[in-house]
């Protein structure tokens with residue numbers, strides 16, 4: 001698998017700093033678990049945070065803080081380190097945790113035209129959803145009021161700008177107006193996050209918007 005579309009430095013930095021809304025966090029963590037390149041970049045931003053911490057002025061804690069922490073650790077059940085977390089089907093570990101399993105655990109709702117979605121439980125400052133787009137089907141063209149991240153988990157889609165395969169992430173902002181089309185072959189499944197409602201040009205999608213929460 002060759003991933004050609006990666007996370008921006010801006011997003012990786014915000015992720016390392018813990019500043020992203022939960023929905024974006026989930027998309028970034030899922031891409032990072034699929035992409036060696038972005039995992040390495042994320043680690044280097046983490047290292048920057050570590051240096052900042054080391055250079056920060058110390059604040060003394062209570063005298064018995066260390067003893068109390070050690071006591072608590074001793075009381076914890078021993079972690080069993082067996083094999084690394086295996087991805088459950090097409091969902092990498094962070095996403096499988098959210099869904100509570102793989103595809104069979106997803107409760108899809110019809111959006112129209114064969115497209116289905118499942119909204120994931122995240123904080124309200126942004127929303128995350130799984131999208132199911134049958135091969136050869138288009139999503140209504142739309143613009144964005146905020147930022148939209150779309151990560152491909154199965155199949156592929158293309159829009160006016162490029163082609164996106166499993167692991168690829170598309171970062172769309174207010175400037176982008178696009179019509180994603182799932183490519184022929186395999187049905188396309190994506191994880192998408194938005195921090196503002198999408199702007200549809202067509203009347204019907206606009207009317208349906210409040211119902212679908214997109």
Ligand SMILES: [Zn+2]
Nearest residue numbers: 006007035038
């Ligand atoms: Zn990447």
